Amino acid sequence: MELELRHLRLIVTVAEQGSVTRAAIALGLTQPALTAQLNRIDKTFGAAVFTRDQRGARPTALGEFVLGRAKVLLPAMSALVEDAHRFVAGADVRTRSVRVGTASTALGGLFVNRLISELEVEVTSVTLPDVEGVTDQLASGALDVALVGLCGNAEPPAADGVRWSRVSTDPVFLLVPDEHPLAGRPVVTLADLAEAEWFGVSGAGCFQRCFVTACARAGFTPGKVSEADRAACVDLVRAGHGVALVQPTFPDTPGVSVVPLADVPLQWAHHVGWHDESTTLPVEGVVDAAVGAHAEAVSRSSPRFVDWLAKA
Structure with missing residues (x-):
């Protein structure tokens, strides 16, 4: 079986419902039909996406990995379809849609706000559990730009086509x-x-x-x-x-x-990243948005940090 977007939607729905029975109702399918679909999906991946028992359906480690990708791909595909409809209708589709990932940072919301306001883009954002996952998705083209935090003595992982710029330490x-x-x-x-x-x-x-x-x-x-x-x-x-x-x-x-x-x-350091081929945004604008997000966070921070900076 070739994996399709509808299969990803099935996986997301089962995870959200926590039960094959409830997911079947939400999808308008019979339980046997949904179970058969899940079995075919498991066969395609080569392992089970969910642990299914009397307590419900819970994602396996593979399932968590697939869900992370699905929650990026599905919104991106929806945005593509919406923009295509607007294009056919003669609407202005010059607004770019950007996929943004964050990990281990408290600056994500401020960064996204600045991308929207300063670069006039539509943003689909996702928070991932680790910097490695963000790097993988930048490398695969699933993300356009990213903002991550990690130890100040470390650098983000290297990957083909992925570029990083340190924002702050x-x-x-x-x-x-x-x-x-x-x-x-x-x-x-x-x-x-x-x-x-x-x-x-x-x-x-x-x-x-x-x-x-x-x-x-x-x-x-x-x-x-x-x-x-x-x-x-x-x-x-x-x-x-x-x-x-x-x-x-x-x-x-x-x-x-x-x-x-x-x-x-x-x-603790923050780094902004992008892929050379997948993002159409100006790199300078992306970096400026990240730097501005950090400056805004500093202005809102505890007075202890403001005093520390004044004395540093």
Whole structure:
């Protein structure tokens, strides 16, 4: 069987519904017909896309990979069809549609806003779990441009046709509960938190290794270390379960305080990327949008970061 877009739509619907039965109803199919389609899809891929049992349907590792690609390809195809209809009708189709990917960055929304307003494009955006996935999609042409974050000591992965430009390199700051003894200090050291449980220690690039190395230089081995997104870090830190490492553009948030780390032991960098052949956008405009997004985030960040920049 040759894979078609309708098969991707089936996969997305099953994942959204969490059940073959519910997905069949949503698609207007019988359950046996949908099951037969899924079996043919599994055969095409060479492995199962879903684990199906009495509890429902859950994506396998292959399924998560396929869903990530499907959620980029389906909107892109819909945009193509809409633009084609507008072209046939004689409408202005000069507005370009751009596929944007982000990973490990808090600047994604600001970046997309600037692409829309400054370059006058329509944007389809997707957030991916890692920089490697973003690079793969840039290389395959599934994405036109991307904005990613990773350890300041690392560079994004290399791939044919993919170009990267570093946008910023910032210090990593500490997030503690407001009532923490260190919350009011102008700076703290890693050694001050030798007994802490750590959140937000991203695996992007070499950041985890750099964090452990920085702790070793400070004279201790960190205890429990966990990855967590920004919202989870706030909730966990506010509840007193530990401290978190955060990007310095973190805004003032009730219940938690952002504190600089002395001597900048850790850094976080943002990179903007594009593919030489798949994007029709001016590279200078894409880079300017990324730089502007970072500057806007800095203007909204905690006063601690603004003060740190003034003294740096």
